[in-house]
Amino acid sequence: MTTGDHILTLSCPDRVGIVATLAHLMEAHECFIASSRTFGDTESGQFFARLVFRAPEGGEVPLSLLGDIEEAGEELEADWSVAPVGQRMRTLLLVSKSDHCANTLLYASRRKELPIDVVGIVSNNETLKDQFAHFGLPWYHIPVTASTKPEAEARLFHVIEETGADLVVLARYMQVLSDDACRELEGRCINIHHSFLPSFKGARPYHQAHARGVKVIGATAHYVTANLDEGPIITQVTESIDHTYTPADMIETGRHLEGTALLRAVKAHAEHRVFSHAGRTIVFAR
Structure with missing residues (x-):
């Protein structure tokens, strides 16, 4: 990982299209997905995701991206957070x-x-x-x-x-x-x-x-x-x-x-x- 990498964690009820939604958000804000881990729990019906992404030119997370994640999170009924990689x-x-x-x-x-x-x-x-x-x-x-x-x-x-x-x-x-x-x-x-x-x-x-x-x-x-x-x-x-x-x-x-x-x-x-x-x-x- 490099400077400018951030971690998005998200948990929400499982449904079709969550991964596509996250990928589209990153693409729309020119963020590169460095790694992605997801899991859909069939027993509880809950979906979990952890994405490491790089902001444009290794900078801060665009406020517009955070706004769009919040909007998507409300639609998905999700708990989510964003933190810098390596933050102690x-x-x-x-x-x-x-x-x-x-x-x-x-x-x-x-x-x-x-x-x-x-x-x-x-x-x-x-x-x-x-x-x-x-x-x-x-x-x-x-x-x-x-x-x-x-x-x-x-x-x-x-x-x-x-x-x-x-x-x-x-x-x-x-x-x-x-x-x-x-x-x-x-x-x-x-x-x-x-x-x-x-x-x-x-x-x-x-x-x-x-x-x-x-x-x-x-x-x-x-x-x-x-x-x-x-x-x-x-x-x-x-x-x-x-x-x-x-x-x-x-x-x-x-x-x-x-x-x-x-x-x-x-x-x-x-x-x-x-x-x-x-x-x-x-x-x-x-």
Whole structure:
């Protein structure tokens, strides 16, 4: 992609002629379509599209094009947006006592492999403060107890507003958000958790998996909803293991898988490749 490329995302009830309409709009405004991904979901009757297009002479998106997209969107009953390719998404990380997921995102962001700008780190304790100090990011210590959760979440939303964060990532943040907070953050909050086959809940999941002789372990990154760990799935990664793996081996492997799954999910979201509909996601390849 080059300077001047933009991303059009669109979701609407499926019907004949949507692709032709989008192509005609681009042609009418002399915009070059660099790539196009579309999907018509026969079960829900919903259509999804992601177009990367280049404005004339690599310039800004013509206002006349935006006006025509808005008009077409009203006719199609569509939700749509346009964003520059490579625009870095302002992201707030939430952590507790494990640093591997946040480190994965911070390193990828610093190397420009991930189109996000981390605007701060929130933690319910001070365990990782010194470890992340070299990144020079604002650190927000917000303790949480059962009795102080409403006040703590009010502080969290103040930080989100203060930093202008468009995305919140629970990078091994070991606190359950309230239903109200989940609804407020719907579609812009991503969580990561282990996912075994079968699934083991509660304390010491890796030890439970070891005791059952699990042969596959993995991690799932998903959008946060009020249903704990049941939000729309964005990415999943797995790895085969065998009887030689100790619980410590499984924990180490799990950390790598969690970092990979979260990185892929955040990247897909920040690149506007994820559509959430009816409790599941459509994730386009790049």
